[in-house]
Amino acid sequence: MAGSDVSEREERILSIIETARAKPARFKDDRITMAHGAGGKATQTLIEGLFVPAFASPELSALGDAGAVEVDGAELALTTDSFVVKPLRFPGGSIGELAVNGTVNDLAVSGARPLALTLSLVLEEGLPSETLRAEVEAIGAAAAAAGVHVVAGDTKVVERGHADGMYVCTTGLGRRDPRARLSPSGLRPGDRILVSGTIGEHGTAIMLARGELGLEADIVSDTRSLWPTVDAVLDAAGPDLRAMRDATRGGVASVLNELARASRVAMVVREADVPVSPEVAGAAELLGIDPLYVANEGRLVAFVAPEAAGAALHALQAVPGGEAAAEIGEVRTEPPGMVLVETAFGGRRVMDQLVGDPLPRIC
Amino acid sequence: MAGSDVSEREERILSIIETARAKPARFKDDRITMAHGAGGKATQTLIEGLFVPAFASPELSALGDAGAVEVDGAELALTTDSFVVKPLRFPGGSIGELAVNGTVNDLAVSGARPLALTLSLVLEEGLPSETLRAEVEAIGAAAAAAGVHVVAGDTKVVERGHADGMYVCTTGLGRRDPRARLSPSGLRPGDRILVSGTIGEHGTAIMLARGELGLEADIVSDTRSLWPTVDAVLDAAGPDLRAMRDATRGGVASVLNELARASRVAMVVREADVPVSPEVAGAAELLGIDPLYVANEGRLVAFVAPEAAGAALHALQAVPGGEAAAEIGEVRTEPPGMVLVETAFGGRRVMDQLVGDPLPRIC
Numbered sequence: 001m002a003g004s005d006v007s008e009r010e011e012r013i014l015s016i017i018e019t020a021r022a023k024p025a026r027f028k029d030d031r032i033t034m035a036h037g038a039g040g041k042a043t044q045t046l047i048e049g050l051f052v053p054a055f056a057s058p059e060l061s062a063l064g065d066a067g068a069v070e071v072d073g074a075e076l077a078l079t080t081d082s083f084v085v086k087p088l089r090f091p092g093g094s095i096g097e098l099a100v101n102g103t104v105n106d107l108a109v110s111g112a113r114p115l116a117l118t119l120s121l122v123l124e125e126g127l128p129s130e131t132l133r134a135e136v137e138a139i140g141a142a143a144a145a146a147g148v149h150v151v152a153g154d155t156k157v158v159e160r161g162h163a164d165g166m167y168v169c170t171t172g173l174g175r176r177d178p179r180a181r182l183s184p185s186g187l188r189p190g191d192r193i194l195v196s197g198t199i200g201e202h203g204t205a206i207m208l209a210r211g212e213l214g215l216e217a218d219i220v221s222d223t224r225s226l227w228p229t230v231d232a233v234l235d236a237a238g239p240d241l242r243a244m245r246d247a248t249r250g251g252v253a254s255v256l257n258e259l260a261r262a263s264r265v266a267m268v269v270r271e272a273d274v275p276v277s278p279e280v281a282g283a284a285e286l287l288g289i290d291p292l293y294v295a296n297e298g299r300l301v302a303f304v305a306p307e308a309a310g311a312a313l314h315a316l317q318a319v320p321g322g323e324a325a326a327e328i329g330e331v332r333t334e335p336p337g338m339v340l341v342e343t344a345f346g347g348r349r350v351m352d353q354l355v356g357d358p359l360p361r362i363c
Numbered sequence: 364m365a366g367s368d369v370s371e372r373e374e375r376i377l378s379i380i381e382t383a384r385a386k387p388a389r390f391k392d393d394r395i396t397m398a399h400g401a402g403g404k405a406t407q408t409l410i411e412g413l414f415v416p417a418f419a420s421p422e423l424s425a426l427g428d429a430g431a432v433e434v435d436g437a438e439l440a441l442t443t444d445s446f447v448v449k450p451l452r453f454p455g456g457s458i459g460e461l462a463v464n465g466t467v468n469d470l471a472v473s474g475a476r477p478l479a480l481t482l483s484l485v486l487e488e489g490l491p492s493e494t495l496r497a498e499v500e501a502i503g504a505a506a507a508a509a510g511v512h513v514v515a516g517d518t519k520v521v522e523r524g525h526a527d528g529m530y531v532c533t534t535g536l537g538r539r540d541p542r543a544r545l546s547p548s549g550l551r552p553g554d555r556i557l558v559s560g561t562i563g564e565h566g567t568a569i570m571l572a573r574g575e576l577g578l579e580a581d582i583v584s585d586t587r588s589l590w591p592t593v594d595a596v597l598d599a600a601g602p603d604l605r606a607m608r609d610a611t612r613g614g615v616a617s618v619l620n621e622l623a624r625a626s627r628v629a630m631v632v633r634e635a636d637v638p639v640s641p642e643v644a645g646a647a648e649l650l651g652i653d654p655l656y657v658a659n660e661g662r663l664v665a666f667v668a669p670e671a672a673g674a675a676l677h678a679l680q681a682v683p684g685g686e687a688a689a690e691i692g693e694v695r696t697e698p699p700g701m702v703l704v705e706t707a708f709g710g711r712r713v714m715d716q717l718v719g720d721p722l723p724r725i726c
Contacts, residue, residue, distance in 0.1 A: 027492070029492055030491065030492055031489050031490060031491055031492060032486045032487070032488060032489065032490040032491075032492065032495060032520055033488060033489075033520070034488055034520050034522070035520075036486065036518065036520050037486065037518055037519045037520030037521075038520075043518065046518060047516070047518075050495070050496060050499055051499060051513075051516055054499045054500055054502070054503040055499075055502070055503050055506065055512070055513040056503070056507075057512045057513050057514060058512075059479070059512055059513075059514035059515070060512075060513055060514060060515065060516065066515055067479070067481070067512075067514025067515035068514070069478065069479045069514055069536060071434075071437045071439060071478060071536075071538050072436065072437040072438075072538065073435065073436065073437065074434045074435040074436065074437035074439075075435075076434060076437075076439075076536070078479060078481050078514050078515050078534075078536060079481065079515045080481035080482065080483045080515050080516065080517050080532070080534055081483060081517045082483040082484070082485050082517055082518075082519045082530075082532060083519075084485060084519045084521050115432065115434060116422070116430070116432045116441060118430070118441050118442065118443035118534050119443065120443045120444060120445040120532045120534070121445070122445050122447060122485070122530055123395045123399065123400065124395070125395060125396060125397055126394050126395065126396075127394060127395040128393065128394055128395075129390070129392055129393055129394060129395065132395060132413070133413060136413055136414060136417045136418075137417055139417070139418070140417040140418050140419070143418065144419075149418070149420040149421075149422055149423075149430075150414075150418040150420050150422075150423055151420060151422035151423060151430025151431070151432055151441050152422070152423065152429055152430035152441050152442045152443050153410070153414055153423065153443065154443050154444045154445055155399065155400055155406065155409060155410075155445075156400045156445045156446075156447045156530075157395055157396070157397050157398075157399050157400030157401075157720075157723075158400075158447050158527070158530075158724065159397070159723075161524070162524075162525055162526065162527060163525065163526070163530075164521070164525060167485055167519075167521075167526075167530065169443070169445060169483045169532035169534075171441075171443055171481050171483070171532075171534035173432060173434075173439070173441060173536065175434050175435065357520075360520075360522075361521065
């Protein structure tokens, strides 16, 4: 971003934010709040301020979606997620399907082909067996669709009133794909920012399924395995694909902020180019939430060198369900660590990290 | 067991039990109960009657403590566990330490050297940060002691009143040790049954820590990494080590029943030879529970060919904390799938699978 198109006042504001964000995150809260699980600023503080120092683990410090492990020459990736979504079933999916796809997708966007899953269940005493059976079948079907085996499992039961029916923890093992040369800190000015389809469907579907809004709209979750998408874009862009993230908790905005910070670059997003369905746009308007902050469970953000951006976009659009894939912005130099949005009306605003949790328990 | 030392009545009873147990387990319960998480008969029904058929996974069907996966020639093992222990801290350990050791131990007894862990937390809104910090530090210390890195993590937060402070899910990746030739179905008549130390300490320590019994005794959990124990016994017995299990939920009795069933053999345990501390024996007496059914978190049961049993026992006793390791019985031919206990007074009884959950939430 050239200095000349930023007003003096905006420069001062950006400078203050930049200084604050350059500091290492410190975990100073007295108690855990819902925001610590929302994937935004509080989550980052917890990870960088507590977990990373305590575990002194180079794999964890890399802060990728999956940890890299090498065993006897095999280049592996490991990732884990707990799922606490409410309700357990929603239009387009359920907690079991989400647990498989969410973990498979963390491997995929790390450039690792998903191979195996483990499954750990915390069940609530009194859970109808049919509810459990339905989720076990959903897990089996999603694992088969994603080409992974469930190789180990565990079940615990807690008393009535806990665990909201069930919590599901899935861990995924993948093999690094030799085509992938990805790094969250490898973005360069000029790189293009692509999304793999319309955004915000999962989070919106969950909010509507809770029925708290008294709103009806035909929105289904986007939950799906992203490996076919990753496979296609790796083929098209190879080493020109700099980084990928699936845009789950905190949405596309959180992904952009994380990577802008990790790569010490700026990003500009052209709001008009962000693919949002009219239904999601309408629901988000009523909820007072920007779709860029809404969770997706089958959408990724890809950062691609300019010379490969066209081919990568074409590849994304050719994947079933990816017809609406789009280039939504690009990486700039200044101000480092910041994400700016150019609105349809020619204005510009900072798209900061999520503070608080506007959409709790969406995954 | 020779037929001549079993009375006709006993023969008839054993025959009825044997017929019932030879049937494949079917999951027919209407609702989930605490027993489904207790590691006994109900848990087995859930695994064999629901999970194994739904996932159609050969790794899972093997029903080991860890699933075997081969990637690019590397022989790997994966295992997962959720921890829901109450209270979070207890004499000798805490949920975080337990989560590391429990998962490391499932790898170790599968003959896999633990390499890496993932950590997934479900936290309750309002949890004091100091409680979380203490567990994160316990996890870091236990991981360092066990020689594993935490390579990936996830945190979710649920509303107050759920998750009892925190639930912890750990998944472990290990490398198969070339010395190990283990199989839960590989036991042969004549094999000796060894335990790696005194039993029942963990479960008893948890029950006392809840303060519900109004009983005070100096019992601390046995939670520890079993890799040094496994390493020692692999060195001593090599291919003569047939199988190992850590005796967690359901205790030594559940391990024996599982393997007697998997190998279609009988087992006889000499009650007088089972190492139990006087404190645990006293508390178990008051609780009305047999220490053989009480959970351990740092004890294993090893099945060893007779010619290597002496060397294996010597190796177990030489590991710090294993001084009380003992040979407690042996594998027999008849009646297949059954575990019998010879009491100190010369009597004999069937030591069946656990039904119900006498000690809920102990891990």
